[in-house]
Amino acid sequence: MSTTGAEDGFNEPDSMIAANRIPNILPHERVFPIQIGCELFKLSGASISSDAPSYFSQYFRCQLKEADEQGQDPASAIRTLYIDRDPIIFRDISLHLQGYHVQPRDSTHFVRLFADAQFYHLPKLVSQLYEESIFTTVGGVQFRIPRDLFSDPGNSPNFFTLGFAAFFTSPGGDLFPGLDRDGLLRPPSIVPPSVEGRSPEVFAQLLHLLRGYPVHIRNEEHRAELLRDCRYFNFKGVEQRLIPHAIVFNLARGKEEIVVRLRDILKSGISVAGEPTAGDPFMGWVNYARPYVDAKGYELVLEVDGESTRLRYGTRSGYGGGGGGGVMHARAEFFGEMRVRMTKLLDVIANKLNLPPTQQLMGLLMAQGEGESPSPSPGNTPLSEDLVKVVIDSDSSVVLDGKPWAPSAEEEDLWGGGHIDSSLMSRKRRRAEEGQGGEEEWIVRRGQWRLRIQGTRNGKAAVECCLVVVKLDVYSSERARNAQRPFLGV
Incomplete structure (x- = not known):
């Protein structure tokens, strides 16, 4: 009893048959000679037509057309195509034309196969190599x-997609633009x-991270x-995953927090979350999301x-309307690179x-345009003076020397805005004249701060950042600093 192909399950879908059908560019049954270096290859018209139009199909079609116009026998009119290239690479190309899958073995094999596929105009092989x-x-x-490692927007463009763009362009692009292939023996x-x-x-x-x-x-x-090579190869997404950070949920505040160093902050990750209150409709907190990583x-x-911050805190007499009393105030002064970054x-x-922008900031930008380089300062922005306002509250953790x-009871009253005599302040490092209060200077070895946006009446704008x-x-x-200085090698 005979069985049909459908019963055996060997029927192919019409779309697959159409995809595998070889176009009739050259006579499928005829053999065409191609000399590559010292080795002669004989490929059927079906093999050459399977990846066409190509350098080979165009060459032999012209010969067949010329023979037909002159009434010659095609078998005697076909001349051997000679190309001075590596026959070992062409063996893989001939296998591809015969229907086999060819996979590059190493970098040298890849670029040679890639260059020859482009040079011979083999569209299917070029598309395969692009994948x-x-x-x-x-x-x-x-x-x-794998190419898909570079598909993430955070990690592309990078060193490879820019430095070796020929391997990352679209398959329809020409690896050798403007190259005249007529009579060319090698690309x-x-x-x-x-x-x-x-x-x-x-x-x-x-x-591994990618x-x-x-x-x-x-x-x-x-x-x-890791970070140094991330920046060298321009893997921005991986860099953001590697920078020192900590994301935790603060149960006391009911918020998720991220700790990031000032030098690692990128402007695209900055945002402000408003939390208006009855007493301050402008209240808010600065938020941050690592670009390419955090949703x-x-x-x-x-x-x-880096010991780049000096904290000045103390009392100011008459501040807030008192006569001989004062209130606590604190300001932070930044130096060097951190001053610029802040x-x-x-x-x-x-x-x-x-x-x-403030007039100071506009003047700074104009001066930079004229070739000068004045030192930037937080006071150039509308959110602060040169010394940034600081708040030390009961939740602040401070290690001194x-x-x-912790502030004394009298100092806590001052932080709250009460008025007492400034002589109650202890450990003043520097005092002004009598009746002018006193200030103490601290050098910050390392500090962590929240950035609060709040309304102000006497600032440059309606709000300020503290x-x-x-x-x-x-x-x-x-x-105190010397007491904590380590010896070398200890």
């Missing part, structure tokens, strides 16, 4: 990188992608190595280290609040 992994060598070690050479002077071990860990796996950070030196913003706890941060926050510090102390490690004198 293959990219081979590259980093520090003498070869890597095979220009392509160098395999290679990166010297970088660590292959670090790059392997970055690829694939979505975590990497154990052994120490800060290890983190610095939402968290309340920002800003960490500033100024930029306050300027970004002001832009988020749609505040107009290696010991926990730093609310979360945690401080400070010292009050050079002697």
